[in-house]
Amino acid sequence: MSTSPDSGSPPPPPPQRPTRPATALRQRLAELRGPAVAPQPLDARALAALAANPGCERRALLDGAGVNKAVLAQALGSPSGFGQSQFAFMRGNAFEARVKADGGAELMRLLSERMGTAEPAGVEVPDLSAAGPEGRAARTALALREATAAGRWALFDHPMLALEVAGSPAYLEPDAVVVDPAGHWTVIEIKSFPMIDASADAAKVGAAARQSAVYVLALQRIAEHLSGASVDDRILLVCPKDFSNLPTAAAVDVRKQLSVTRRQLARLTRIEDIAAALPEGTTFDPGLGPAELAAAVESVEAAYAPECLAACEMAFHCRDRARRAGAVESLGRSVRGELGGLTTVGAVLAAARGEEGDPSDPTVAALRRAAALRAEALGGAAC
Numbered sequence: 001m002s003t004s005p006d007s008g009s010p011p012p013p014p015p016q017r018p019t020r021p022a023t024a025l026r027q028r029l030a031e032l033r034g035p036a037v038a039p040q041p042l043d044a045r046a047l048a049a050l051a052a053n054p055g056c057e058r059r060a061l062l063d064g065a066g067v068n069k070a071v072l073a074q075a076l077g078s079p080s081g082f083g084q085s086q087f088a089f090m091r092g093n094a095f096e097a098r099v100k101a102d103g104g105a106e107l108m109r110l111l112s113e114r115m116g117t118a119e120p121a122g123v124e125v126p127d128l129s130a131a132g133p134e135g136r137a138a139r140t141a142l143a144l145r146e147a148t149a150a151g152r153w154a155l156f157d158h159p160m161l162a163l164e165v166a167g168s169p170a171y172l173e174p175d176a177v178v179v180d181p182a183g184h185w186t187v188i189e190i191k192s193f194p195m196i197d198a199s200a201d202a203a204k205v206g207a208a209a210r211q212s213a214v215y216v217l218a219l220q221r222i223a224e225h226l227s228g229a230s231v232d233d234r235i236l237l238v239c240p241k242d243f244s245n246l247p248t249a250a251a252v253d254v255r256k257q258l259s260v261t262r263r264q265l266a267r268l269t270r271i272e273d274i275a276a277a278l279p280e281g282t283t284f285d286p287g288l289g290p291a292e293l294a295a296a297v298e299s300v301e302a303a304y305a306p307e308c309l310a311a312c313e314m315a316f317h318c319r320d321r322a323r324r325a326g327a328v329e330s331l332g333r334s335v336r337g338e339l340g341g342l343t344t345v346g347a348v349l350a351a352a353r354g355e356e357g358d359p360s361d362p363t364v365a366a367l368r369r370a371a372a373l374r375a376e377a378l379g380g381a382a383c
């Protein structure tokens with residue numbers, strides 16, 4: 001069943017009118033991406049990836065300026081294999097269609113089972129079609145208001161949400177949102193990775209939670225304007241059960257991801273400071289040569305970690321630079337944390353050989369002990 005705008009219904013909440021960045025900042029951001037280059041819109045995956053690496057100024061600036069990182073990486077000669085394969089995309093779509101079949105009956109059963117809600121006798125599926133993302137976002141906001149005011153169950157299939165990011169709207173499309181009769185909104189995230197014996201790959205669940213937190217944040221901004229509306233800070237993650245294509249689900253608490261995302265977005269609004277610290281004339285225009293582009297990219301601090309390989313188009317470039325600099329970050333965050341003040345592979349090896357470092361430093365002592373054990377095992381070979 002579909003809903004339609006009702007002339008007797010209360011007026012829709014005020015559409016999100018993003019505060020446009022100051023003209024000078026907009027001009028600076030346009031210079032950074034190249035005067036003839038259209039800005040790359042931010043989506044939920046990009047915003048979630050930002051939250052996954054909050055220390056990276058490079059990513060914050062490139063995303064904030066609307067630079068197309070895939071194009072930039074290609075121009076730098078380090079194209080990334082980042083992204084979903086066509087096969088995985090089609091498999092994901094087929095699974096999602098199965099989960100939402102029969103007006104979402106199975107989905108509502110899973111919601112009731114995992115989130116402890118009553119199982120509805122019927123659920124409306126509002127028509128959210130409208131022209132363009134702005135129109136769809138306004139239509140979604142109106143339908144959310146109608147369903148909440150009417151106190152009925154509603155399943156929003158691919159609603160469109162707008163979230164202001166660094167003064168511009170980012171349009172986000174969750175897989176589904178359910179509204180219950182008490183005005184409670186729940187984000188549904190449907191993924192095609194399996195849940196085996198009720199647990200799934202922690203890294204994938206973490207990525208799904210960060211992405212969903214972005215949706216929850218966008219919904220909270222809408223709910224602020226509606227009396228009686230509230231947004232659950234748990235989401236329902238739906239995945240294939242074991243090795244079948246039958247759906248199963250789990251409630252995932254995204255409060256932590258929500259607070260990181262909020263902090264990251266607040267930080268994004270300060271990209272002005274990062275841009276101001278760049279050398280005069282810096283630009284990431286993909287029309288430049290690789291050497292000039294590399295110099296521009298290197299002028300912004302990065303925080304490379306192996307996790308970038310699954311989340312950022314710049315990963316191969318940043319990994320290459322980190323390796324060339326001998327940075328221990330390229331070995332992983334946990335290794336970096338263990339090594340304390342030793343920031344390069346060269347310094348670690350020198351400390352292990354006894355050439356550098358304070359022997360009373362527990363890290364240096366542990367490295368020397370490990371080097372001695374290694375030498376003993378290899379019959380005297382030094383590291």
Ligand code: SF4
Pocket residue numbers: 053056057058059302303304305308312313314315316318
């Ligand atoms: S790949 Fe580079 S730009 Fe992207 S998040 Fe990692 S360090 Fe930052």
